[in-house]
Amino acid sequence: MSNQLVKSGIHHHNSVQLDYYAGKVKKTMIPVDSYYVNNHINQFVRFSGITREDKILEVGCGMGKFTFPLLKKGYKITGLDLSPVLLQKMLEHNGNRFPIDLVASDILEAPNELNDRFDYVIGFFTLHHFMNLDTYIKAMSRLLKPGGSIIFLEPNAYNPLYYFQIVFSPTMSWAGDKGVARMTNKNFHKASEYAGLKNVSINKYGFFPPFVVNTKIGRAVEKFIEKLRIFKAFSAFQIVKMDKPNQNEY
Numbered sequence: 001m002s003n004q005l006v007k008s009g010i011h012h013h014n015s016v017q018l019d020y021y022a023g024k025v026k027k028t029m030i031p032v033d034s035y036y037v038n039n040h041i042n043q044f045v046r047f048s049g050i051t052r053e054d055k056i057l058e059v060g061c062g063m064g065k066f067t068f069p070l071l072k073k074g075y076k077i078t079g080l081d082l083s084p085v086l087l088q089k090m091l092e093h094n095g096n097r098f099p100i101d102l103v104a105s106d107i108l109e110a111p112n113e114l115n116d117r118f119d120y121v122i123g124f125f126t127l128h129h130f131m132n133l134d135t136y137i138k139a140m141s142r143l144l145k146p147g148g149s150i151i152f153l154e155p156n157a158y159n160p161l162y163y164f165q166i167v168f169s170p171t172m173s174w175a176g177d178k179g180v181a182r183m184t185n186k187n188f189h190k191a192s193e194y195a196g197l198k199n200v201s202i203n204k205y206g207f208f209p210p211f212v213v214n215t216k217i218g219r220a221v222e223k224f225i226e227k228l229r230i231f232k233a234f235s236a237f238q239i240v241k242m243d244k245p246n247q248n249e250y
Contacts, residue, residue: 029086031065031093035219036210040124040153040237041069047203047239048151050075054119057143059107060126064090066153071098078118082106108139115142123152127240128179133187137242138195144244150197156204156238157183165209188240197242204235 050056052074061067061079063086070077077100081087084104094100103110121140130136140150155162162180185202192200207225212218225231 029063029065031063031068033069034210035214037065037069039206039213041066041073043203043205043237044122044124044151044153044239045070045073048120048122048149048241050120050122050151052076055117056120056122057114057118059121059123059140060129061090061102061123062086064093066124067100068093068098071100078103078114080105080107080110107136110139110143116145118143119145119148121148121150125154127152127154128177128183130179133182133191134194137191137197141195141197141244146244147246148244149241150244151239151241153237153239154183155180156235157181159207159234159236161207161236183238188242192242195242197244199241199243201241202238204232204238206235206237207231208236 053076055076055078056070057078057080058067058070059080061077061081062083064079067077067079067090079087079090079100080103081090082105087102087104090102103114105111121143127133127136137150144150157180162177166177166180188202189200192198205226206213206222208218208222213222226235
C-alpha cells in the first residue's frame with residue numbers, strides 16, 4: 001500500500017509541475033552564455049570525468065540552459081524532461097545547431113529501451129524538485145550501464161542563503177523549492193544505498209547567485225572566499241556523484 005501512496009503522490013506532484021511549466025516561462029531557465037553557467041559546466045566536467053565518447057542522459061534538461069554548453073563542447077547528450085512544453089522551447093533555441101535526442105517522460109516511466117544505455121545520468125538543479133529522492137535515484141540507476149555514474153549539481157542544504165532567497169525571491173517559493181533542505185550528505189548516501197549504488201563523492205564550491213558572480217567584483221570576492229576553506233561546508237553548490245557497480249562487483 002505504501003508504494004501506491006508514493007506513486008499517487010508523485011503523480012499529483014508531476015501534474016502540478018506540468019501545469020506550472022506550461023505557463024509563463026521562468027527567465028532563469030532561458031539558455032544564456034554567462035560566467036555563472038560556464039563556471040558550473042567547467043566545475044562539473046572537471047569533477048565528473050565525462051568524455052566526448054560517453055553516452056550521457058541529462059534528466060530535467062528543461063530548455064537547455066546547461067545542455068547547450070555541453071553540446072558546444074562536443075558531448076553526446078540525450079535530454080529527458082517531464083514537460084513537453086520545455087522540450088519544444090529547447091528545440092526552438094537549438095535551431096538544428098546540435099544533434100540531440102529528446103525524451104518527454106517522468107524518469108520513473110522512462111522507456112525500457114533506455115535501460116543500461118548510458119555511461120552517465122546527469123542533471124543540474126533537478127534533484128531538489130523530485131518528491132522522493134530514493135525512488136528517483138533508483139529509477140535512474142536502471143538506465144546506467146554497469147560501471148556508470150549518476151552525477152548531479154544541486155544547491156547545498158547547509159547554505160543558509162538559500163532559505164532567505166526562497167522567502168524573498170518572487171521566482172521561488174517554499175512549496176516549489178523546499179527540496180533544497182533535503183540535499184544533504186545523509187540523504188545522498190541513503191538514496192545511493194537504496195539504489196544499490198556506491199562511492200558517493202561530493203564536491204562543494206561557490207557562494208554567490210548569478211547577478212553577483214557575473215560581475216568582476218563578485219567573481220573576485222567569491223574566489224577569495226573559496227580560498228578560505230573553513231567556509232567550504234557552507235558553499236552554495238555541490239556536485240554529487242554515485243557509481244553503479246560493474247557486473248563482477250554485485
